[in-house]
Amino acid sequence: MASVTSKIIEDGATVLTGSGLPMIAMALALRTRTPNVTIIFEAGGIAPRIPVLPISVSDSRTFHRAIMATSLDCVMSTAQQGYVDYGMLGAAQIDMYGNINTTIIGSYQKPKARLPGSGGGNDVGSLCWKTIIVMQQDKKRFSRKLDFLTTPGYLDGPGARERAGLPEGTGPYRVVTQLGVMGFDDSTKRMKLLAVHPGVSIEDVRANTEFDLIIASEVSVTSLPTPEEVRLLHEEIDPSHFVLR
């Protein structure tokens, strides 16, 4: 997933990244295909040379040899101005319009599980041009109805973001899971399967999605990480196995 995610972004782009797998993907991107990508962390780290995986999106690794160590205000204002090409997020639940939940499982008043909430997630999903979501896929997580809409995707369809007052032309772009890569249909803004990982079938993806998934006319197969990528991930980026356990 980290390898596939690292290939979505073009060199020279600006990327506001959340914690966990997105962070690993960007550390890998920086060391392989896209050395000139500008990675931004919400707490104020801009363009760090990530020496080793940060544990928090604000710890000292997020501004190691950076060009600027600034504030959350500065980062979010920069995104609101339109400078940030990509936002990367994790999620507990997603629906067919790419709306995501990181707040609650169950009812708000009596939660079955209380999750951390928006954090910077809503801001990233609202303000970056294209949002990439990296998460696990199963029927509960790829849900027909979210328990809580923390971060806006395309809300209830085409034009809904703009009607709500969100910046024009923004929204979810890719969803990367352990099964494959999804995008969004241009005319309906509904989620669409674009690629599967080697050994995964379209049926496998459907069986792990509660809502009706659009299937691209040609579903491609992603490539496995190269031995060099595997080495970088395990030896340089996450040697303490914070994420890659």
Place this chain on the structure above:
Amino acid sequence: MEVLVKGEGPLLGWHDPDEQRKWVRDNKPRHMTDKRMDLGQAVSRFVRDGDLLAMGGFGHVRVSMASIYEMIRQKKRNVTLSGKTATHDCDLLLSSGVVSRIEVAYSFGHELRGLSPASRRMVEQGRVQVLGEVSNAGIQWRFKAAAMGLPFLPARVMLGSETFTKSSSLVAKDPFSGKNILLVPACYPDVSFVHVHRCDRFGNSQIDGVSIMDWDLARAARRLVVTTEKVVDDDVIRNEPSKTMIPFYSVDAVVEVPYGSHPANMPYLYYSDEDHIGEWLKVSRTDAGTEQYFQKYVHGVKDFKGYLELVGGQKKMDNLKEIELLKAQTTAPWAE
């Protein structure tokens, strides 16, 4: 301006801008006086029953942990927390009974380390009340509005989401563009604690590395306690005035607490103590374990110095410095 929708969340820490100006005139220090005191004094004087509390830093990074342990030691109660990316700080404050209500931007989690067993239990069992939701930019700009002396600020986040529905913001028609726009109300916490790298005896403070929300938070808080790794000579500040993040007139108390962010990270000085955080994540799975932790690390020691000795003393601090400077590798019990 036409108001279209109002969020359901209660309006926390808002004051009419003229009322706030008078409060500033009558209460904030505008002459440079020596504000040094000990932590016990600062916590007992400035944290009151029912206060809205906001901690500086970012959960595990540059947090005034020493003041959190002191609030627990003094058995402060009935505090409302601004959960502005509150992680380890939030976990201890909720499970110790200091905080009984919270507004959530990011709480109950430990980022890569997973979710917080203790604070989630408090919320899921109804022992701590969640008052509402907000995003990180939302809460940051609530502090910014306060720091600017304004009643609100417009922003383009939270729109169309239930994070908005549960917030104290509102959506209005922007009179310039005609588009919908979010308005976040100013937030003046009753008290904040910000941990800094160095400051002088008056409270003029420098922070190395990311400032997160602290430029605005320090100015928004009605009462501000600065805890510092080191109190420096006045000239250190005057030699590089562009490095001053917090001016003396925002500061009500200065407390020197070396390693005051432990077990959280203090950029350039020491990395987060993953052994200690790991121990907390393990013992805090039960109420009994949580209670034992507080008995051992808070009530069982006289002060923060005693706590530092208990977690490994100077040897441990030296090791955390090596890790911070990338001369030693981090290991984490929660990753095994």
